[in-house]
Amino acid sequence: MRVDAHQHYWLIERGDYGWIKPDIPEIYRNFLPSDLRPNLDLHRFDGSITVQAAPTMEETDYLLSLADHDSSILGVVGWIDLFDPEHRQHYERFRKHPKFIGFRIMIQDMPDAHVILEPSYIEALSGYAKEEVPIDFLVLSHQLEPLLKLIQQVPSIRGVVDHLGKPPIRSGRIEPWESLLKQIAGFPSIYCKLSGMVTEAEHRRWSQEDFNKYVHKVTAMFGPERVMFGSDWPVCLLSAEYGQVVDVLAEALPKSWGEAEYARLFGLNAKAFYKLKDVRGDGLEE
Numbered sequence: 001m002r003v004d005a006h007q008h009y010w011l012i013e014r015g016d017y018g019w020i021k022p023d024i025p026e027i028y029r030n031f032l033p034s035d036l037r038p039n040l041d042l043h044r045f046d047g048s049i050t051v052q053a054a055p056t057m058e059e060t061d062y063l064l065s066l067a068d069h070d071s072s073i074l075g076v077v078g079w080i081d082l083f084d085p086e087h088r089q090h091y092e093r094f095r096k097h098p099k100f101i102g103f104r105i106m107i108q109d110m111p112d113a114h115v116i117l118e119p120s121y122i123e124a125l126s127g128y129a130k131e132e133v134p135i136d137f138l139v140l141s142h143q144l145e146p147l148l149k150l151i152q153q154v155p156s157i158r159g160v161v162d163h164l165g166k167p168p169i170r171s172g173r174i175e176p177w178e179s180l181l182k183q184i185a186g187f188p189s190i191y192c193k194l195s196g197m198v199t200e201a202e203h204r205r206w207s208q209e210d211f212n213k214y215v216h217k218v219t220a221m222f223g224p225e226r227v228m229f230g231s232d233w234p235v236c237l238l239s240a241e242y243g244q245v246v247d248v249l250a251e252a253l254p255k256s257w258g259e260a261e262y263a264r265l266f267g268l269n270a271k272a273f274y275k276l277k278d279v280r281g282d283g284l285e286e
Helices: 033-042 057-069 087-095 113-117 119-130 141-153 177-185 209-222 242-252 259-273
Strands: 003-007 047-051 073-079 100-106 135-138 159-161 190-194 227-229
Touching (some): 057 087, 113 119, 113 141, 177 190, 190 209
Parallel strands (some): 003 047, 047 073, 135 159, 159 190
16 A cells, blocks of 8 residues: 655635745645646555645645545544644544544644643643544754653654654754654654655755755664655645655665565555554555
8 A cells, every 4th residue: 555644735715824825836726636646646656645734623624525525535634723622622523534534733833832841732632642643743853852842741642743853954954853853763653754855955956965864864763664755745846846756755765675664654654653444445454
């Protein structure tokens, strides 16, 4: 089973994508399943994980409605505000949908990432950790320290760090990104998405060498059992085409990896992390 574990859909006219502006024409348009399907077919992906791109529950409802009508959407990672006292009620409503597979915390957009260490936030996440709910973490490299502290307080959380924790690829620096992510990788229930690299590099002016050391570090930290491929399409179009994203990662992987490791990275790990069995009702369970 091959899975693109991280991509987005949106309708600009919905009005809740404030970060997508006319001055970024590469992505300032609608992107729907019919637009992605040629890429999935070309690269032999069975489907994708569609991830929220707006901090609204209305967008999560919209993505779930898309999933109702398109079998290529294997699961939807939605959005919930854990500072909302009614977050649990919202989660219970979403989880009734068979393709709702978890939610994403957008630490990247928080002016002070340390708010995730407030007692109410820790309490909320502890509850979801007990149920092994998959949670995506969107985090910038300079926010990895509070994320580490969060995981230390909720060590059983079932989480995945999106986009390698957004290392400073443009500058080529490694620290403190490496040291912090290595500590995060020490928690066995935390995974990492090898996604979003091309947009952290110089747009359309990157080279393969810009990415190799970061991929080598992550694969060494997490091993082949806890990494996932994600295209981050259509955001990746700011810097690269879908096929280039696939090729860049494949070229950067350890030369010692074989068919088994590739199968995990390009699908089986996402299937396990997000508990994708029978999501489409057609026998995904091995």
